[in-house]
Amino acid sequence: MTFSELKQKVLFRVGVSYLAGLWLILPIVMGMAWVYELTHKTRGWKEQNLAEGKEAEPGKGFYIIIGGIVGLAVAILITDLIVLG
Numbered sequence: 001m002t003f004s005e006l007k008q009k010v011l012f013r014v015g016v017s018y019l020a021g022l023w024l025i026l027p028i029v030m031g032m033a034w035v036y037e038l039t040h041k042t043r044g045w046k047e048q049n050l051a052e053g054k055e056a057e058p059g060k061g062f063y064i065i066i067g068g069i070v071g072l073a074v075a076i077l078i079t080d081l082i083v084l085g
Contacts, residue, residue, distance in 0.1 A: 014084060025073065032069075036062060 006012065039062075 010084075021076070028069070032065070
Protein backbone atom coordinates (compact mmCIF):
# COMPACT_ATOMS: atom_id res chain seq x y z
CA MET A 1 0.00 0.00 0.00
CA THR A 2 1.20 3.44 -0.79
CA PHE A 3 0.90 6.52 1.37
CA SER A 4 -1.86 7.95 -0.82
CA GLU A 5 -3.92 4.75 -0.49
CA LEU A 6 -3.59 4.88 3.28
CA LYS A 7 -4.65 8.52 3.25
CA GLN A 8 -7.62 7.65 1.11
CA LYS A 9 -8.74 4.98 3.57
CA VAL A 10 -8.72 7.48 6.46
CA LEU A 11 -6.27 5.31 8.39
CA PHE A 12 -4.42 8.20 9.95
CA ARG A 13 -7.56 9.95 11.17
CA VAL A 14 -8.80 6.75 12.79
CA GLY A 15 -5.42 6.16 14.42
CA VAL A 16 -5.32 9.67 15.85
CA SER A 17 -8.88 9.35 17.14
CA TYR A 18 -8.00 6.08 18.89
CA LEU A 19 -4.95 7.69 20.48
CA ALA A 20 -7.02 10.66 21.63
CA GLY A 21 -9.64 8.32 23.07
CA LEU A 22 -7.03 6.32 24.92
CA TRP A 23 -5.50 9.50 26.30
CA LEU A 24 -8.91 10.61 27.59
CA ILE A 25 -9.61 7.23 29.17
CA LEU A 26 -6.20 7.16 30.88
CA PRO A 27 -6.77 10.37 32.95
CA ILE A 28 -10.22 9.09 33.94
CA VAL A 29 -8.81 5.78 35.14
CA MET A 30 -5.97 7.52 36.97
CA GLY A 31 -8.47 9.83 38.65
CA MET A 32 -10.62 6.90 39.70
CA ALA A 33 -7.57 5.14 41.16
CA TRP A 34 -6.70 8.30 43.09
CA VAL A 35 -10.25 8.59 44.47
CA TYR A 36 -10.20 4.91 45.40
CA GLU A 37 -6.94 5.37 47.30
CA LEU A 38 -8.38 8.36 49.17
CA THR A 39 -11.57 6.57 50.16
CA HIS A 40 -9.67 3.39 50.95
CA LYS A 41 -7.53 5.20 53.51
CA THR A 42 -10.16 7.48 55.01
CA ARG A 43 -13.06 5.04 55.32
CA GLY A 44 -11.07 2.11 56.69
CA TRP A 45 -12.20 -0.65 54.32
CA LYS A 46 -10.27 -3.29 56.24
CA GLU A 47 -11.86 -2.74 59.63
CA GLN A 48 -12.72 -5.97 61.38
CA ASN A 49 -16.33 -6.72 62.22
CA LEU A 50 -15.78 -7.97 65.75
CA ALA A 51 -19.23 -9.53 66.12
CA GLU A 52 -18.85 -11.85 63.10
CA GLY A 53 -15.06 -11.98 62.83
CA LYS A 54 -15.10 -10.93 59.14
CA GLU A 55 -13.62 -7.98 57.29
CA ALA A 56 -16.06 -5.31 56.22
CA GLU A 57 -16.93 -5.45 52.51
CA PRO A 58 -16.33 -2.38 50.36
CA GLY A 59 -19.35 -0.62 48.87
CA LYS A 60 -20.59 -1.77 45.50
CA GLY A 61 -20.83 1.77 44.11
CA PHE A 62 -17.22 1.77 42.95
CA TYR A 63 -17.75 -1.47 41.05
CA ILE A 64 -20.91 -0.10 39.45
CA ILE A 65 -18.98 2.95 38.24
CA ILE A 66 -16.19 0.76 36.82
CA GLY A 67 -18.76 -1.47 35.10
CA GLY A 68 -20.46 1.58 33.62
CA ILE A 69 -17.21 2.93 32.22
CA VAL A 70 -16.28 -0.44 30.74
CA GLY A 71 -19.77 -0.74 29.25
CA LEU A 72 -19.46 2.74 27.76
CA ALA A 73 -16.07 1.87 26.26
CA VAL A 74 -17.49 -1.30 24.70
CA ALA A 75 -20.47 0.64 23.32
CA ILE A 76 -18.13 3.22 21.77
CA LEU A 77 -15.99 0.47 20.27
CA ILE A 78 -18.99 -1.31 18.77
CA THR A 79 -20.38 1.95 17.41
CA ASP A 80 -17.00 2.76 15.90
CA LEU A 81 -16.82 -0.65 14.25
CA ILE A 82 -20.32 -0.32 12.83
CA VAL A 83 -19.91 3.25 11.57
CA LEU A 84 -16.39 2.91 10.18
CA GLY A 85 -16.57 -0.78 9.37
